[in-house]
Amino acid sequence: MLDKLTIIKVGGKIVEEEKTLHQLLHDFSEVEGFKVLVHGGGRSATHMAAQLGIESQMVNGRRITDAETLKVVTMVYAGLVNKTIVAGLQAQDVDALGLTGADMNVICSEKRPVKDVDYGFVGDVKTVNADLLAALIHQGIVPVMAPITHDKKGNLLNTNADTIAGEVAKALAKHFDVTLMFCFEKKGVLMDEDDDNSVIPELRREEFRQFVTDGVIQGGMIPKLENAYQAIDAGVKEVIITQAADIHLRQGTRVH
Amino acid sequence: MLDKLTIIKVGGKIVEEEKTLHQLLHDFSEVEGFKVLVHGGGRSATHMAAQLGIESQMVNGRRITDAETLKVVTMVYAGLVNKTIVAGLQAQDVDALGLTGADMNVICSEKRPVKDVDYGFVGDVKTVNADLLAALIHQGIVPVMAPITHDKKGNLLNTNADTIAGEVAKALAKHFDVTLMFCFEKKGVLMDEDDDNSVIPELRREEFRQFVTDGVIQGGMIPKLENAYQAIDAGVKEVIITQAADIHLRQGTRVH
Numbered sequence: 059m060l061d062k063l064t065i066i067k068v069g070g071k072i073v074e075e076e077k078t079l080h081q082l083l084h085d086f087s088e089v090e091g092f093k094v095l096v097h098g099g100g101r102s103a104t105h106m107a108a109q110l111g112i113e114s115q116m117v118n119g120r121r122i123t124d125a126e127t128l129k130v131v132t133m134v135y136a137g138l139v140n141k142t143i144v145a146g147l148q149a150q151d152v153d154a155l156g157l158t159g160a161d162m163n164v165i166c167s168e169k170r171p172v173k174d175v176d177y178g179f180v181g182d183v184k185t186v187n188a189d190l191l192a193a194l195i196h197q198g199i200v201p202v203m204a205p206i207t208h209d210k211k212g213n214l215l216n217t218n219a220d221t222i223a224g225e226v227a228k229a230l231a232k233h234f235d236v237t238l239m240f241c242f243e244k245k246g247v248l249m250d251e252d253d254d255n256s257v258i259p260e261l262r263r264e265e266f267r268q269f270v271t272d273g274v275i276q277g278g279m280i281p282k283l284e285n286a287y288q289a290i291d292a293g294v295k296e297v298i299i300t301q302a303a304d305i306h307l308r309q310g311t312r313v314h
Numbered sequence: 315m316l317d318k319l320t321i322i323k324v325g326g327k328i329v330e331e332e333k334t335l336h337q338l339l340h341d342f343s344e345v346e347g348f349k350v351l352v353h354g355g356g357r358s359a360t361h362m363a364a365q366l367g368i369e370s371q372m373v374n375g376r377r378i379t380d381a382e383t384l385k386v387v388t389m390v391y392a393g394l395v396n397k398t399i400v401a402g403l404q405a406q407d408v409d410a411l412g413l414t415g416a417d418m419n420v421i422c423s424e425k426r427p428v429k430d431v432d433y434g435f436v437g438d439v440k441t442v443n444a445d446l447l448a449a450l451i452h453q454g455i456v457p458v459m460a461p462i463t464h465d466k467k468g469n470l471l472n473t474n475a476d477t478i479a480g481e482v483a484k485a486l487a488k489h490f491d492v493t494l495m496f497c498f499e500k501k502g503v504l505m506d507e508d509d510d511n512s513v514i515p516e517l518r519r520e521e522f523r524q525f526v527t528d529g530v531i532q533g534g535m536i537p538k539l540e541n542a543y544q545a546i547d548a549g550v551k552e553v554i555i556t557q558a559a560d561i562h563l564r565q566g567t568r569v570h
Binding site: 106109110129132133134135136137138140141142144145146148149153154155156158160161162163199206208210211212213214 | 362365366385388389390391392393394396397398400401402404405409410411412414416417418419455462464466467468469470
């Protein structure tokens with residue numbers, strides 16, 4: 059019987075405002091058992107880039123990462139956001155360790171090949187050092203992962219935080235009974251996007267397909283759920299889609 | 315018989331320029347045995363602060379760290395400089411792990427009390443988690459330490475990199491046979507400050523006192539050497555004062 063592990067991904071908005079960050083740190087400290095936090099920070103990066111006169115270019119919601127932008131995201135994600143969270147968790151007696159993929163070579167990626175779009179210094183995850191992460195977690199350490207990886211050739215690469223959470227969850231599925239939680243602005247996957255209380259509590263694959271066919275689930279939620287089912291195919295026990303305020307309650311949409 | 319450990323402190327200038335950084339990463343990878351790197355980054359922080367319109371205030375060579383400056387140094391030291399070094403060392407097959415004092419509560423400090431000067435968010439080291447650091451080092455991990463600590467109450471604090479190197483060396487002296495190397499612009503402590511080749515190869519305490527009396531050693535070198543002897547009093551085997559280009563040769567001034 060494997061130990062339970064909860065991997066929680068929170069977006070930039072939550073961690074960038076003092077009030078919501080404080081609430082998150084408290085709620086995360088209440089999550090029982092072994093846990094990992096993966097964070098974004100895109101809004102702060104965009105804001106910092108603007109202050110430095112660097113234009114943020116986005117294609118399909120993904121950031122184009124030129125050399126100057128890479129410096130900004132490294133500063134903001136791995137420096138300001140990551141260490142603010144780590145210090146905040148330490149104050150709650152959570153033994154947090156901030157990590158990028160470069161640290162102990164935890165996540166190695168490769169620079170995304172140029173096809174239609176040159177995303178610049180963006181890395182697609184190649185390997186996750188699951189044995190090392192599992193050993194740290196079993197020692198009581200709580201990894202706090204910034205969305206920066208490296209290519210083992212000396213280059214840092216910008217990597218989507220959802221992808222990091224998914225890949226880490228898949229890699230750790232042979233060591234733990236993994237629940238992966240994706241936090242966004244809503245309480246879960248909604249039956250009616252205008253009704254915040256219309257959360258679908260459980261979503262099986264057949265239901266998901268039917269909801270897509272019927273147009274109930276659409277837009278950006280479709281790839282999010284496809285990723286969730288990929289994680290489940292790779293051994294992750296369940297994926298919960300929820301809002302940050304509900305992580306300790308484990309409420310939201312259970313995808314399995 | 316304790317294992318040997320080399321703790322190397324390098325200043326901002328070395329790690330902030332691509333060419334000298336590349337050389338440092340190579341030289342550091344050649345240092346044999348267990349090792350720790352402690353880095354500064356003040357020049358980049360000053361530059362970044364200026365770009366963001368934040369004035370850098372210095373008193374006696376120490377930075378006054380207001381809330382905005384703390385954000386900048388956290389970004390620059392713990393983000394950009396630290397992760398650039400970590401990725402660079404990983405490319406040299408050095409299993410680097412970037413750390414601030416907040417990570418795993420490695421270094422806990424307290425905000426410096428306001429006396430004549432209010433240094434702001436500056437931390438004086440209170441405790442170093444030597445057992446944890448020693449365990450990591452024995453696993454083959456190379457800590458790369460940024461000059462940021464925390465107070466365990468959720469606050470990050472700016473802490474002088476020389477101080478971090480000294481405190482870590484003292485704390486690890488019961489676990490290892492520690493050599494502490496401070497890198498600066500010269501090849502070592504000079505007999506004649508106008509002659510770069512007048513390095514004093516060995517410096518015992520009595521000689522140091524005599525050189526101070528005779529005016530051979532003066533200015534900022536005096537507190538640097540006083541700190542070195544404090545480290546030796548606390549069990550550090552030797553302190554080497556040298557330039558970054560000589561770390562793998564272990565040349566410079568041996569203080570013991």
